[in-house]
Amino acid sequence: MKTQLICLTLGVVLGSCGGSEKQASHSTVADTTVVKVVKDSLSVYLPDVKASLPEAQTVEVKDDPVFFKAKSYKAIPLQTVLDQFLPAYKKLDLSQTQIVFECEDGYNPSMSLAKILSKKAYLAVSDTDAPAGEDWINPKKGNHEMKIAPFYVVYTDVPAKDVTYKWPYNLVKISLSAASKELAVLFPKEDDTQVKGFELFKVNCLTCHSLNKVGGKMGPELNYPKSITEYWQVEHIKQFVKAPSSYRNDCKMPAVTHLSDRELDEIVRYLQYMAKHKV
Ligand code: HEC
Structure with a gap:
């Protein structure tokens, strides 16, 4: 224990x-x-x-x-x-x-x-x-x-x-x-314009994905050692999230359909911020 x-x-x-x-x-x-x-x-x-x-x-x-x-x-x-x-x-x-x-x-x-x-x-x-x-x-x-x-x-x-x-x-x-x-590690302390993206990521993505090793393990870690934003084009991240099975056969990530484009932009912007704040 x-x-x-x-x-x-x-x-x-x-x-x-x-x-x-x-x-x-x-x-x-x-x-x-x-x-x-x-x-x-x-x-x-x-x-x-x-x-x-x-x-x-x-x-x-x-x-x-x-x-x-x-x-x-x-x-x-x-x-x-x-x-x-x-x-x-x-x-x-x-x-x-x-x-x-x-x-x-x-x-x-x-x-x-x-x-x-x-x-x-x-x-x-x-x-x-x-x-x-x-x-x-x-x-x-x-x-x-x-x-x-x-x-x-x-x-x-x-x-x-x-x-x-x-x-x-x-x-x-x-x-x-x-x-x-728990959240201190992921909170965008240095840029308060990222708080919206952080909140959206926390509610919609963190359940399955970790950042800096904090978060769910159903999907892959998205920040460490390489941020998803360093090897995927931003547009593809957004398209993937909206329709994962249009990218991968038998994909285990469910489509996220309730977020607007603007909200997805906030999430991606937060991921880009986190790319500069690795553990
Ligand atoms: C219910 C769990 C779940 C949720 C919620 C979820 N994902 Fe996923 N995600 C997965 C799984 C599982 C995979 C791996 C898919 C596969 O390859 O079969 C994945 C894959 C990904 C990938 C591709 C990563 C790679 O390198 O292959 C990205 C990008 C991604 N998710 C982003 C997001 C974002 C952003 C959100 C929030 C808006 C999100 N996901 C919400 C489970 C989830």
Whole structure:
């Protein structure tokens, strides 16, 4: 559990600690009890605690952004999960704390703990429409079957189009980290005209891509050692983001269609700034 505590203190939970951390919690489980694993750190490896989760209730989601329709799930309020497994969160400054989700496929979204707790967020444990004997239905995205198990975070009061709320599926771990420190590495301190681009990148790209080794691991790092802006033409970065599968067969990056050209320009400009601020 040392790794997790160190990550937390430095606030570098995203990306850089993810992989080894997962290893650490797996190996720790063998020589200690689950309860100890949970109490000792501000992260919880969900498959380890599955049997002791409180009873799930049925919740209705009007507009599910993963299934693109109304859904219902067996789910536990996220707050109840935190109360039980990460009770120390109550002593933190919620507005300065990030909740970080770690998914098996490398998707690593995070958001403000205060923001997520202001809505009706749930940890879904099964899909009520799943066939008998199964917990989940896996939707198709292009040729890929998406794996929703083992857990999925849903909301009953957040519209699907609000991309500032994350709906991680294939979720295995929840951690808490200090917001300001984690983002300090990526914040454009020397040029405040880049703040918009930074915010847009943070919400729309950082979940899957790291910069300076901070961020998600589903897609490639985009700044270190070479920035994407140093070997791709700007126009192609924008076109790729809008339609990745027009560049690559069987591409695992989903098309980003909700950003305007101007917003994509802001993101690219921020990436060019970061090219001059490598670690
Ligand atoms: C859901 C995860 C996800 C999100 C969100 C995402 N990407 Fe990606 N991205 C990927 C994956 C996966 C790849 C690798 C695609 C492949 O080659 O199959 C990729 C590839 C790329 C590449 C090509 C990199 C290279 O050298 O091959 C660029 C550029 C890129 N993404 C930019 C962005 C930007 C900018 C955003 C935000 C507007 C973004 N991506 C959002 C997952 C994501």
